[in-house]
Amino acid sequence: MKKGDLLYQGKAKSVYKTDDPSLYIMEFRNDTSAFDGAKKASLDRKGEVNNRINAYVMEKLAAEGIPVHLKSMLDANNSLVMKLDMIPVECVVRNRAAGSLCRRLGIKEGQALVPPTYELFLKNDELHDPFINDSHALTFGWATEAQLAEMKAQTLKVNTVLSRMFDAAGMTLVDYKLEFGVSEGRIYLGDEFSPDGCRIWDKATGEKMDKDRFRQDLGNVIEFYLEVGKRLGVPL
Numbered sequence: 001m002k003k004g005d006l007l008y009q010g011k012a013k014s015v016y017k018t019d020d021p022s023l024y025i026m027e028f029r030n031d032t033s034a035f036d037g038a039k040k041a042s043l044d045r046k047g048e049v050n051n052r053i054n055a056y057v058m059e060k061l062a063a064e065g066i067p068v069h070l071k072s073m074l075d076a077n078n079s080l081v082m083k084l085d086m087i088p089v090e091c092v093v094r095n096r097a098a099g100s101l102c103r104r105l106g107i108k109e110g111q112a113l114v115p116p117t118y119e120l121f122l123k124n125d126e127l128h129d130p131f132i133n134d135s136h137a138l139t140f141g142w143a144t145e146a147q148l149a150e151m152k153a154q155t156l157k158v159n160t161v162l163s164r165m166f167d168a169a170g171m172t173l174v175d176y177k178l179e180f181g182v183s184e185g186r187i188y189l190g191d192e193f194s195p196d197g198c199r200i201w202d203k204a205t206g207e208k209m210d211k212d213r214f215r216q217d218l219g220n221v222i223e224f225y226l227e228v229g230k231r232l233g234v235p236l
């Protein structure tokens with residue numbers, strides 16, 4: 001499958017048309033951003049590492065019955081995906097307190113969250129991805145009631161599958177963000193699952209292994225992404 005016109009250049013990935021109108025190519029670039037694009041860098045190998053981790057995780061999720069947009073990994077930096085109409089709502093599950101939850105609610109980082117929290121954010125960099133609820137999504141037409149219910153069910157199912165998978169590999173899945181989209185009236189998990197969009201801590205030491213290393217200038221960002229992949233069994 002060959003790349004056609006560039007459709008969208010995001011902060012970390014580019015989306016291309018293909019010969020098939022129902023398929024896109026998603027290119028994982030080395031560009032890295034945080035704080036809604038305010039902090040930027042290019043990190044050697046990041047695109048490849050995230051593309052490979054994403055393909056591995058999406059295939060596991062598909063095998064567990066979660067509808068995913070990934071068709072196949074094409075090469076080191078590119079994957080073939082279904083064309084989706086993206087729902088501009090980010091679905092976040094947290095198993096441990098970190099990040100904006102600590103800032104918003106004054107919760108201590110690391111506190112176990114039982115049951116895990118489920119939150120929605122509007123995907124809008126200019127507004128800094130504000131916290132929203134179902135009512136906002138319905139009123140402003142970002143998602144229907146049925147879509148919200150399906151997104152929540154799938155996001156929590158992902159938590160069951162991935163929490164177990166990371167735990168077995170000596171890591172804690174602290175939180176993660178998912179994006180969904182629609183094709184022919186059905187919801188699919190879109191975008192990516194990689195250390196860019198989740199928090200992962202070493203189970204024994206609590207060491208951060210995700211994009212917080214970049215956000216907080218902790219160093220060795222890609223070394224830790226590679227370690228995440230290696231522990232999961234991703235060919236890298």
Ligand code: ADP
Pocket residue numbers: 008009010011012013014015024069081082083084085086179181190191192
């Ligand atoms: P951002 O838009 O936040 O800068 P990226 O750099 O990751 O993010 O760009 C990827 C873009 O592609 C995102 O806006 C995402 O919503 C969108 N996207 C992901 N999967 C699909 C898909 N299957 N079909 C259409 N768009 C998609």
Ligand code: TMP
Pocket residue numbers: 090092098099100101121129175176177196197198199
């Ligand atoms: P937060 O603590 O900043 O709200 O983020 C929660 C999790 O979701 C964290 O793993 C980072 C991820 N996330 C993104 O990747 N992109 C986003 O735009 C948002 C809001 C969260």
Ligand code: ASP
Pocket residue numbers: 011032033034035036037038196211215
């Ligand atoms: N994903 C957002 C960005 O790239 C937010 C973040 O990761 O901090 O800027």
